Amino acid sequence: PGPEEEPASTPCPRELRPPAPGRSTPAPNLPATQSAALTLVWRVACVQNSQPSLTRCLTSGDVVVPVANCGVQEYNSNPKEHMPLREYISYWLEYVQGGCSSPRGCLYLKDWHLCRDSSAEDLGDVFTLPVYFSSDWLNEFWDALDVDDYRFVYAGPPGTWSPFHADIFRSFSWSANICGRKKWLFFPPGQEEALRDCHGSLPYDVTSPKLLDTRLHPMLQHSSPPLEVTQEAGEVVFVPSGWHHQVHNLDDTISINHNWVNGCNLANMWHFLQQELRAVQQEVHEWRDSMPDWHHHCQVIMRSCSGINFEEFYHFLKVIAERRLLVLGQGSEAAQEENIGLGLGFQQAAFDVGRLAEVLASVVTHPDFQRVNTSTFSPGPEELLRQLQDAVAATTTL
Numbered sequence: 001p002g003p004e005e006e007p008a009s010t011p012c013p014r015e016l017r018p019p020a021p022g023r024s025t026p027a028p029n030l031p032a033t034q035s036a037a038l039t040l041v042w043r044v045a046c047v048q049n050s051q052p053s054l055t056r057c058l059t060s061g062d063v064v065v066p067v068a069n070c071g072v073q074e075y076n077s078n079p080k081e082h083m084p085l086r087e088y089i090s091y092w093l094e095y096v097q098g099g100c101s102s103p104r105g106c107l108y109l110k111d112w113h114l115c116r117d118s119s120a121e122d123l124g125d126v127f128t129l130p131v132y133f134s135s136d137w138l139n140e141f142w143d144a145l146d147v148d149d150y151r152f153v154y155a156g157p158p159g160t161w162s163p164f165h166a167d168i169f170r171s172f173s174w175s176a177n178i179c180g181r182k183k184w185l186f187f188p189p190g191q192e193e194a195l196r197d198c199h200g201s202l203p204y205d206v207t208s209p210k211l212l213d214t215r216l217h218p219m220l221q222h223s224s225p226p227l228e229v230t231q232e233a234g235e236v237v238f239v240p241s242g243w244h245h246q247v248h249n250l251d252d253t254i255s256i257n258h259n260w261v262n263g264c265n266l267a268n269m270w271h272f273l274q275q276e277l278r279a280v281q282q283e284v285h286e287w288r289d290s291m292p293d294w295h296h297h298c299q300v301i302m303r304s305c306s307g308i309n310f311e312e313f314y315h316f317l318k319v320i321a322e323r324r325l326l327v328l329g330q331g332s333e334a335a336q337e338e339n340i341g342l343g344l345g346f347q348q349a350a351f352d353v354g355r356l357a358e359v360l361a362s363v364v365t366h367p368d369f370q371r372v373n374t375s376t377f378s379p380g381p382e383e384l385l386r387q388l389q390d391a392v393a394a395t396t397t398l
């Protein structure tokens, strides 16, 4: 769909249905917005709690933030630079005063790790996380290692936008608008295939008139228009796993965005990692027979392209699994009393262990995982799988 071809506006389900704690049936993997009580509570908490952190950062201005230039395409993304927040804010004012134009281009503060970079001891001092989003294994994993996080702040004037993409590791994301509105264009998993150009590449901008060129985009006639959602100020958008999307800020907009993996999309992540490895293996296929350690090199390349390899995926599973086994080992009452497991309780731990066991059972039988040297892993993959399966058997008999 190009600018002349206005995409059909499909009504968005205005009900937030991410996986709720303790549910054994996962919620549907569909986009949703929430604007009622949850958001109100969250907004109040966010505004109050952000006083000592976000506002302090905004006023201190010395903090250095990542800024993308939306007017310059670099592969299917935008080049980023780092600048003091103060400088970005004066750019922003100048851009708005100039009628949404600036000789410096269209700059977007994005992927700012406010929580990681903040001096706050406790995430709760930065903002309050709604319980619906609290089963968040990526952040739980990084917090346990105290290295990184997948919690971001985005801020930019009208006209700033994020190019077409699906989220890292096929994670969910959620996006909460502190102020301003965003227009989202969503494509269900698989529908991005019809948007590929004749070289097999996905588009950078799905609203570009270039997509109307049938020689360049021969499969476009088979595509459906995107699901279009306008996210109002104060609303939270749930971004389902594997849905490609493109996002445009319609106003001066500040949002908090988290990437998010848990028992409901863990299998999607594992599926994605297998696809990524296959893509790497195809790319370097011609050296398979002549290169010693070809399989190991594929894992190295995969890590640098996708951010993770099979060994690290096992480590991720292990960290979460050990924490859930601890909750189950304490018994339901003790776990609830002590509020271990991020306050999600015994039932959530039982659900998570079931999903971990399913995915780990597939990981240990994968031929490329069997090539990884696991002799120093503690516990080893088979042992961890046995512990998980025992825990599943014990919780299903309760």
Ligand SMILES: O=C(O)CCC(=O)C(=O)O
Binding pocket: 154, 161, 162, 167, 173, 174, 175, 182, 239, 245, 247, 248, 255, 257, 258
């Ligand atoms: O708000 C944006 O510009 C992009 C957000 C996004 O892609 C996400 O939350 O997954």
Ligand SMILES: [Fe+2]
Binding pocket: 165, 166, 167, 173, 239, 245
């Ligand atoms: Fe995204």
